[in-house]
Structure formats: C-alpha cells, structure tokens
Amino acid sequence: xxxxxxxxxxxxxxxxxxxxxxxxxxxxxxxxxxxxxxxxxxxxxxxxxxxxxxxxxxxxxxxxxxxxxxxxxxxxxxxxxx
Numbered sequence: 001x002x003x004x005x006x007x008x009x010x011x012x013x014x015x016x017x018x019x020x021x022x023x024x025x026x027x028x029x030x031x032x033x034x035x036x037x038x039x040x041x042x043x044x045x046x047x048x049x050x051x052x053x054x055x056x057x058x059x060x061x062x063x064x065x066x067x068x069x070x071x072x073x074x075x076x077x078x079x080x081x082x
Contacts, residue, residue, distance in 0.1 A: 010036055 013036055014021065021029050051059045 006037075006040065009040065 010033065019032075024032065051062070054062060
C-alpha cells in the first residue's frame with residue numbers, strides 16, 4: 001500500500017485552510033476539489049516532465065524560485081484575509 005495518498009493530501013490541504021467539507025455547499029465541495037486536483041496534477045507534471053530535463057543546478061534554482069513564489073503568495077493571502 002502506498003505511504004502517500006492523494007485523498008490524505010487533500011485532507012491536509014483542507015485542514016491547513018481551516019475548511020470542512022461537511023459545511024460546504026455540494027457544488028463548492030466538487031469545484032474546490034477539482035481546483036485542488038488540478039493544481040496538484042500540474043505540480044506532478046512539472047516535477048516529472050520539466051525538472052528532469054534541467055541540469056541539477058537549474059532544477060535546484062527553479063524549485064527554489066517556485067518555493068519562494070508560493071511563500072510570497074501565501075504571505076500576501078494571509079495579509080489580505082486580516
């Protein structure tokens with residue numbers, strides 16, 4: 001059995017976002033999961049199809065830049081929600 005499973009990752013996301021599916025409108029529940037799966041899938045495509053084509057140094061730089069972008073996005077989102 002796999003140690004990492006997508007449903008578990010989605011549950012972790014909901015928890016981090018302080019969301020509860022049981023309180024969501026049925027359409028919101030479906031669309032939120034679709035949006036999350038789309039982002040998760042695109043990250044997998046990036047990691048499996050783009051990164052392997054880069055040199056180790058370039059891959060490290062690209063991943064570092066993406067991590068930075070994500071941190072900046074969430075920092076702004078956190079500040080916007082206050």
